[in-house]
Amino acid sequence: MQLLLSLFGIACLIFIAWLLSEQRERINWRTILAALGLQTLFAAIALYIPAGERALVSVSNGVAHILSFADEGIRFLFGDMPYNGFIFAFRVLPLVIFISSLISLLYYLGVIQWLIKIIGGAIQKLLGTSKAESLAATGNIFLSQGETPLLIRPFLPHMTRSELFTIMTCGMASVAGSVIGGYAALGIELKYLIAASFMAAPGSILMAKMLVPETKVQIEQSDIDLDKSEHSNAIDALASGAMSGTKVAVAIGTVLMAFISVIAMTNAGLEYLGELVGWQQLSMQSILGYVFAPIAFLIGVPSTDMQLAGSLIGQKLVLNEFVAYLNFTEIRSELTVQTQVVMAFALCGFANFCSIAIQIGSIGILAPERRGEIAGLGIKAVLAATLANLMSAALAGLFFNL
Template sequence: MQNIISIFGLLAILGLGVLFSSNRKAIRPRIILWGLGLQLGLALFILKTQAGKAFFTALGALVTKLLDFTKVGAGFVFGNLVNDSNLGFIFAFQVLPTIVFVGALMGIFYYLGIMQVVISFIAKIMVKTMGTSGAESLSAVGCVFVGQSEAPLLIRPYIADMTRSELMAIMTGGMATIAGSVMAAYIGMGIPASHLLAASIMGAPAGLVMAKLLVPETEESKTKGAVSLTVERTESNVIEAAAKGAADGMHLAFNVGAMLIAFIALIAMLNSCFHLLGFGITNFAHLLGAKTFVLSLSIETILGWVFSPLAFFMGVPFQDVTQMGALLGQKIVLNEFVAYSQLSSIIAGTSAIHLQPRTITIATYALCGFANFSSVAMNIGGIGAMAPSRRGDLAQLGLKAMMGGALASCLTATIAGILS
């Protein structure tokens, strides 16, 4: 029954894309059908075939092994804060160093030309099947590996001349996926590696699907049918490339740490205010004679109410829809790091909340993306700096791109729900 609900959820998400489309008549069925086909094919391969399960399990094990290498480096700097299990899980010393190490690896892979080959290969598949332009396909695939701020650098020469639909695609693609360095950090937190890897890869075509529903192409792209990726090599050797990548990773790790401190503290402050509000309403109700009335309010409760219908249509078991809605709300209103940290505590059994295995799988896919309000500002600022003449278009498309990114993640989650 829940699988059938997920099918209706998939249609509902596509329907929302059509409802908010800027030009419904210009929607191209080829992009939508091939985009869904690529997602469904990948999901079938991962969830329903032995080869797919084995491949992504092995890939997840490889990432986990990389995390062990991170512990060696972090252990040298932080000592027992990393290796002593009696101290428990310390996020700053056991997760953030992963971002630094993966940043160094990405720097090496780019210097050697490995990432360029992988990104170009996948982008060519999307251009040939979906019919998207070369520039937007490269950016969408690049977001899976390097993130929403860095991926547009791959297509920097083309941004100023891009169509509005292409600008929408690169912004939505960035918010529908997560960067490789951050993905490794989530795996280190205990999020299922195989599903997380699949979710981010599926996010690339999903982002293009939602972008082309919300802002269909009505102009002629200068990179139509072509894939050309050139990355200027500024490092003199592989050691400098690793050092630069590590420095970039350290900058990101500091930002993540600061962001979590601020947002989790803000949640605690808001919850305190909501608790007082609920307490006041409860006392007022008692004065009116409703002695059994109790209202317990928190930011999680309110977000759970707001987003529970979306959780239900993704195929989440009914008893979990409010908790799942709260996770979705945290991801969109705050950021996915806060939501994944909550999910990791549920998986580890250290949270008072309990979720069904099906819900955890769907949540892993639904939370996989940078769609939140701060990402809108990052996209306008980052991409706008590369093409100042397009800042106005980027600002107009920002909130719609956030919506597209969030719906793209929900789209991958419903497909996982259909097949789970």
């Protein structure tokens, strides 16, 4: 039964995207089916094919081993204090700085550019997307939604509306490599985070090309060349990456502190109102749970977990994925194993309303003449990216039941 529900959910997500399409008759079904096939293949490798599962476990173990070296830096600064219980600021945020520094070094050495070219080239050939779209989709596996547009900045002013929308959706459906370590520190399984990051590339193209199909002739992009690092040497790259990671870590900590405080204040008010009308334990989480429970059901969450899972999906959309993952870790023991797997994929993405402002700033500064268009596409991009994340989750639920 769960297998049939997962298939039904996948069909429903595609149908929703079709209903919301600007021009349904212009949808390129070759691109859509190829993107769905590639996203499905990544899910199968991660959750069904034994050799793929073993390879992914090996990769995730390797990444976990690399992340463990951050403990030396944490102990140097704070001693053993961070290890006397779980302290978010000491256990999660330093990993963001460490990974950001490593990614900066890999970019200086040309490793990131090489990976983006290889994977992006394969996506371009398989899906028939433009080179800029393919590189952006791949870039977001490793870089943030604010950094990836730099890879294709000469072409941003001249992109078609569909291409621009695809770039925005890819950024929101993915997560930066620098924050994956932070999610892992919360207890989210690395193998699922890595799989979700790769699945987001074809998944975001799938949903973007359904909601805003290509209607214009794309300009020739054969001369795109990925920028080399501006750092003078490896030490400079490491230091610069650490400083960039510090900004991200401070931003994460600041936003979480504000959001969690506001949630507590809101819940206090809702609890008071609930007592007046006889609704016990009324909260923002419970309201979001009721609203998004049908969505959770569609992606393969068992009926017993629908409200809790729906609440997490709503928190990710309305607030951000860190808040959702934090609450996920707190209630994980109450959820079935299947729900835990599905939610690990569903929450892995930047698709929330705050991302609209981030993209208006990051893409808008590179193409000022398109700032208004970016703002106008913002809500639709959040929706497309959310559908992409939900599709990854539905596919994870499908293969979990095979």
